[in-house]
Amino acid sequence: MSGLEIHDAFLDRARQALGKEFLKQAVRRTTDRLRDGRTVAVAEAPEFEAWRDALSEARRRAIGRLDAVLRAWVERARAHGVQVHFAADAREACEIVVDIARSKGARLAAKGKSMLSEEIELNQALEAACVEALETDLGEWIIQLAGERPSHIILPVVHKPRGEIRELFERHGGEPLSDETRVLAGYARDRLRAEFLRADLGVTGCNMAIAETGSIALFSNEGNGRMVSTLPRTHVALMGVERIVETQADFAHLVRLLPRSATGQRVTTYVNVLSGPARPGELDGPEELHVVVVDAGRTAQLAERDYREALACVRCGACLNACPVYSAVGGHAYGTVYPGPIGAVIEPLYARDDARRAELADASSLCGACHEACPVRIPLHDMLVRLRQDNARRGRGGAMSSALQRIAARAMAVPFVYDAAGRIARRAARLAAGGGELGRWALGSTPGVRELLRRRALPNMPRRSFRELWDELERER
Amino acid sequence: MEAEAFYARISAALGGASAPWSPRVDQVVRPVARTRAELLACCEEFALRLAKVGGVAERLPAGRAAARVVELLGDAPRVHVGLELLPACVRDAVARGPATGPEVDASRWRMACAQAEWGVTDAVQLVAETGSTLLLAGARRPRAASLLPRRHLVVAPLARMVASIDEALVHLREAPSQWLLATGPSRTSDIENDLTIGVHGPGVLHVLVVDEDEG
Numbered sequence: 001m002s003g004l005e006i007h008d009a010f011l012d013r014a015r016q017a018l019g020k021e022f023l024k025q026a027v028r029r030t031t032d033r034l035r036d037g038r039t040v041a042v043a044e045a046p047e048f049e050a051w052r053d054a055l056s057e058a059r060r061r062a063i064g065r066l067d068a069v070l071r072a073w074v075e076r077a078r079a080h081g082v083q084v085h086f087a088a089d090a091r092e093a094c095e096i097v098v099d100i101a102r103s104k105g106a107r108l109a110a111k112g113k114s115m116l117s118e119e120i121e122l123n124q125a126l127e128a129a130c131v132e133a134l135e136t137d138l139g140e141w142i143i144q145l146a147g148e149r150p151s152h153i154i155l156p157v158v159h160k161p162r163g164e165i166r167e168l169f170e171r172h173g174g175e176p177l178s179d180e181t182r183v184l185a186g187y188a189r190d191r192l193r194a195e196f197l198r199a200d201l202g203v204t205g206c207n208m209a210i211a212e213t214g215s216i217a218l219f220s221n222e223g224n225g226r227m228v229s230t231l232p233r234t235h236v237a238l239m240g241v242e243r244i245v246e247t248q249a250d251f252a253h254l255v256r257l258l259p260r261s262a263t264g265q266r267v268t269t270y271v272n273v274l275s276g277p278a279r280p281g282e283l284d285g286p287e288e289l290h291v292v293v294v295d296a297g298r299t300a301q302l303a304e305r306d307y308r309e310a311l312a313c314v315r316c317g318a319c320l321n322a323c324p325v326y327s328a329v330g331g332h333a334y335g336t337v338y339p340g341p342i343g344a345v346i347e348p349l350y351a352r353d354d355a356r357r358a359e360l361a362d363a364s365s366l367c368g369a370c371h372e373a374c375p376v377r378i379p380l381h382d383m384l385v386r387l388r389q390d391n392a393r394r395g396r397g398g399a400m401s402s403a404l405q406r407i408a409a410r411a412m413a414v415p416f417v418y419d420a421a422g423r424i425a426r427r428a429a430r431l432a433a434g435g436g437e438l439g440r441w442a443l444g445s446t447p448g449v450r451e452l453l454r455r456r457a458l459p460n461m462p463r464r465s466f467r468e469l470w471d472e473l474e475r476e477r
Numbered sequence: 478m479e480a481e482a483f484y485a486r487i488s489a490a491l492g493g494a495s496a497p498w499s500p501r502v503d504q505v506v507r508p509v510a511r512t513r514a515e516l517l518a519c520c521e522e523f524a525l526r527l528a529k530v531g532g533v534a535e536r537l538p539a540g541r542a543a544a545r546v547v548e549l550l551g552d553a554p555r556v557h558v559g560l561e562l563l564p565a566c567v568r569d570a571v572a573r574g575p576a577t578g579p580e581v582d583a584s585r586w587r588m589a590c591a592q593a594e595w596g597v598t599d600a601v602q603l604v605a606e607t608g609s610t611l612l613l614a615g616a617r618r619p620r621a622a623s624l625l626p627r628r629h630l631v632v633a634p635l636a637r638m639v640a641s642i643d644e645a646l647v648h649l650r651e652a653p654s655q656w657l658l659a660t661g662p663s664r665t666s667d668i669e670n671d672l673t674i675g676v677h678g679p680g681v682l683h684v685l686v687v688d689e690d691e692g
Binding site: 026029030033036064066067068069070071074078080084086087089092117136137139142154155157158162165181182183185188189193196197211212213214215221222223224226227230231241246247248251252254263264265267268269270271272273274275276277278279280281282283284285293295300301302303320371378464 | 478479480482484485486488489490492494495496497498499500522523526530531558570579581582583586587591593606607608609614616619620621624644645647649650652653654655656657659660661662663664665666667668669671673675676677678679
C-alpha cells in the first residue's frame with residue numbers, strides 16, 4: 001500500500017462525513033455540549049487544576065511501576081475470590097471469555113459498555129461460539145441493531161438521528177413507535193429488562209482497578225452496567241492492563257475528574273466498585289467474578305518512552321470534544337476503534353505495523369486543545385508530531401514528500417538558504433493563487449507539493465515574511 | 478498466559494522489575510467529627526446537588542419521618558434492606574403493606590425486586606459535595622433493592638452526612654463485595670443529546686434525611 005492510498009482512505013471518509021448534514025451538525029452539537037459542560041464544571045471547581053495534577057501524578061506513578069502494582073492488585077483481588085486471567089492479545093482475551101461462557105453453558109451474554117470489548121471484537125468471538133452477545137447500553141444497543149461501530153468513546157451513537165433509531169426499534173419489535181426520546185428509551189428499557197434477568201453471563205469493561213483494595217470500578221449513568229454485574233450468575237470484566245491506580249485516595253481523584261472531563265457532571269450517576277463476587281449470605285450479586293487483564297499492545301507502548309504517558313488515559317473523551325478535526329468529521333472517519341486525538345496516538349501503537357492507522361497523525365491541526373482538555377495532561381500534540389516524524393522517517397508520506405521534507409529540514413537550519421527559499425515559495429504561492437488555473441496546475445504538478453496539496457489548503461501568503469517585517473521595524477527605531 | 482510471564486513482560490517494558498508495592502499505612506485518613514451546624518450546612522449542599530441531577534432530598538425530624546414514608550410509598554409493593562439498618566422511626570412504615578426484605582430466598586427476592594415499585598435502602602454516607610448516596614452490599618443489604626424497582630427511597634440519619642468524596646471513602650478501607658455511589662436517577666443522553674431519566678436503573682431517587690435531634 002503506498003502512502004497516497006493511505007491518505008485517501010481517511011480523506012475519503014472525512015469528505016463523506018462532511019457531506020452528511022445531520023452528522024456534521026450532530027457531532028458539532030455534541031462536542032459543543034460536552035465541551036461547554038466541562039467548561040462550567042471546571043469554572044465552578046477552584047481545585048480543578050490541583051485535582052488534575054494529583055490524578056496525572058497518580059496515573060503515572062502506577063504505570064511507572066505497573067508490574068508491582070498489578071501484582072499487588074491481583075493478590076488482593078484473588079483474596080476476595082476474583083478469578084484473574086491474563087491475555088497477551090485480543091485473540092487470547094476472546095478465547096478466555098468464550099471458555100468461561102462455554103464452561104457455564106451460557107447462551108446469552110448481556111454486556112455493559114466497554115471500548116476494550118470493541119477493540120478485541122468480543123461480540124464476534126462470542127457469536128462464533130453460539131453465545132448471543134447483547135449490548136445493553138442504550139447507545140451501544142442501537143449501534144448493535146444497526147450493525148455499526150461507535151463513533152464516540154462515551155456517546156457511541158451521536159451520528160444517528162432519532163428517526164433512524166425509531167425505525168431500528170420498530171423493525172426489532174414489530175410495533176410502531178414515536179420519535180420521542182422518552183418513548184424510545186422506554187422501549188429499550190422494557191425490552192432489555194427481560195434480557196438482564198435471562199442472561200447467564202454479564203460482561204463489562206473496567207474503568208479502573210484499585211490496587212490497595214483489589215477492586216474494579218465501573219462508571220455509568222444508565223444503570224445497565226449495574227444490571228449485568230449484579231443479575232447474571234457470572235460476571236466477566238475486561239480490563240486493560242494499564243487501568244489501575246494504587247490507592248483509594250488516588251481513585252477519589254478519578255471519581256471527580258472522569259465525569260467532569262467527559263460530560264461536565266460532578267459525578268456519574270453510578271460509581272460501582274466491586275471487590276469479588278457475592279459473599280456467603282448475600283442474596284444477589286454474581287457467584288463468580290472473572291477479570292481478564294488484557295495487554296494487546298499496551299506493554300509494547302509502555303516500552304516506548306516517547307509514548308508511555310498515553311497509557312495514563314482514562315478514556316473520558318475530552319480530547320475528542322476539544323479537537324477541531326473530530327468536531328468536524330466525527331468518529332467514523334478515523335476508521336479505528338478509538339477516534340480523535342487519543343485514537344490517532346494509541347491506535348498505531350496498539351497495532352504497530354498498521355501503516356493505515358499511523359497516518360492518522362495527520363488528522364490533527366496540532367493546536368494542542370487535546371492536551372489542554374486532558375484530565376491527566378497527556379501531551380497528545382507532541383506525540384502526534386513524533387508520530388509524524390516516525391512516519392516521515394519510514395517514508396510513509398510517499399518518497400517525494402519525504403525527500404522534500406528532508407530538503408526543507410536542511411534549508412531551515414541555514415538562515416540564508418531559509419530566507420531565499422521562503423521568498424521563492426511565497427512568490428510561487430502568490431503566483432499560483434493569482435495565476436488561476438495555470439498557477440494551480442504548476443503547483444499541483446510539482447512532486448511533493450502535489451501530495452501536500454491533496455490534504456492541505458494552500459495558505460494565503462503575505463508579501464513579506466515576519467523576519468523582513470521585523471528587520472524593517474528595527475531600522476525604523 | 479501465565480501470571481508470572483505476564484508480569485515479566487511488563488517488567489521488561491519498564492526496563493527492569495519494580496520493587497514490591499504495598500499501600501503505606503500512614504496514608505490512612507481519619508473521619509472528621511462534625512458539629513450540628515456543619516451537618517446542617519452539608520445537608521443543604523447535599524439537597525442542592527441532588528436536585529441538580531434530578532433527585533430529591535428532604536430533611537425531616539424523626540417524629541415526622543414515618544408519616545412521610547407512608548405518604549410516599551402508599552400501598553405500593555416495596556423491597557427493603559434489613560429493617561435494623563434503617564432509622565427506628567421508619568421501620569414500621571416501611572414494613573407495612575406488601576413488603577419484602579432480605580429474609581426470603583434468592584429467587585423470591587429477585588422476583589420481588591423486579592415487581593416492586595419502590596426499593597428502600599439505607600446509605601452509609603451522604604456526600605454533600607456531589608449529592609451522592611454511598612450504598613454497600615452485604616447479607617442484609619442485597620444489591621437489587623436499589624436497582625430493579627422503579628423508584629429508590631434512601632432513609633438515613635443526618636449524622637451520615639460528610640462533606641467530600643475523600644471523606645466518604647475513608648470509611649471503606651475494608652472493601653465490601655460492592656460499594657456504590659448513586660447520585661440521582663438513572664439517565665441517558667444517547668439519543669440526540671436529549672436527556673431522559675430512568676433508563677435501566679430507578680427513575681426516581683428520593684432521600685429522606687432523618688434529623689434525630691429535632692423534635
